[in-house]
Amino acid sequence: MSDDGNETTSPPFSRLAVALISVIGLLLVAGLLALGTWQIKRLSWKLDLIARVEERVGAAPVPPPSRIDWANVGAARDEYRRVQARGRFLHDRETLIHAATELGAGYWVMTPLALDDGTTVLVNRGFVPTERRAPATRSQGRISSETEVTGLMRMDEPKGSLLRSNKPQEERWYSRDVGAIAAARGLSNVAPFFIDADATPNPGGLPVGGLTRVVFSNNHLVYAITWYCLAAMTAAMLIVFWRSKARAGRGAP
Known part of the structure; x- marks a missing residue:
């Protein structure tokens, strides 16, 4: 209440503040979508890795790489x-x-x-x-x-x-x-x-062999869904904010 008994309201957001909040919100949505998409790509890579490793583990044994091939040894080609x-x-x-x-x-x-x-x-x-x-x-x-x-x-x-x-x-x-x-x-x-x-x-x-753990964590789909949900929630909040500012601009009750 003001000194003369009339109700007062908070000053509306300035255009600069609205623009700044909008930019930050859009960047956040874009970042969350990018993280979700990255996790989808990681999921594809992980599934391919698991398939390759399972094929290697179940294959007939071959001689290990010879000395002339040691420089080419790497996880992508040779692990497991x-x-x-x-x-x-x-x-x-x-x-x-x-x-x-x-x-x-x-x-x-x-x-x-x-x-x-x-x-x-x-x-x-x-x-x-x-x-x-x-x-x-x-x-x-x-x-x-x-x-x-x-x-x-x-x-x-x-x-x-x-x-x-x-x-x-x-x-x-x-x-x-x-x-x-x-x-x-x-x-x-x-x-x-x-x-x-x-x-x-x-x-x-002894020793007891055959204890190699060929296990890969694969939570990429869960992570992707989480990032996409957060992006959707952020977008929804941003839309609500824009609508409230639009109503305020029209003088809506």
Whole structure:
């Protein structure tokens, strides 16, 4: 109420304010639509990736890439490819990587496999529980003769895990960093990938192979729907705002 008893109203939005709110609203709608469309593209990429990986995992094993092809090795072409290699394990140079699996906490046993062509490929032979980390507690699992390994090609995991860095000087390993492991063990001509061994039983039952998790999160459709809904809500609010300003401009009650 004013001093003379007459009711007063708030001053209307200026044209500049209306224009500014409109621009911000339109930009927000455009941004949300772009995010939704990006998630749709990510969905298409993820479905294609899943299809390719499923095909690779179920395919017959092939030899791993030779040394002349190492420069071309990459996740898009080779991740989870089923391969088979033959050679001799260098058990005295194995490396234990901290692991948390469906069998509990323990270690991955990464063992170099010396191939006939003079190259070496690291093999994740599988899981051992913490109380069996010492080689002497699982000596039966050490294969001394030439052997054949079948498993999935995996890419190098440099610099440690997301939360913890490898500390080679302290023998604390949290990721399968091929280059760092090769350097720490004095290995040369090492392939820039490693092999996750399949579930073929090892003598004595350890290590336990075949625990590779081939799982991909795929929430892109949910994200896309969320962004599109937010865009629709923002557009609706903007339309309501425009209509209210139009009525105010016409003097509508």
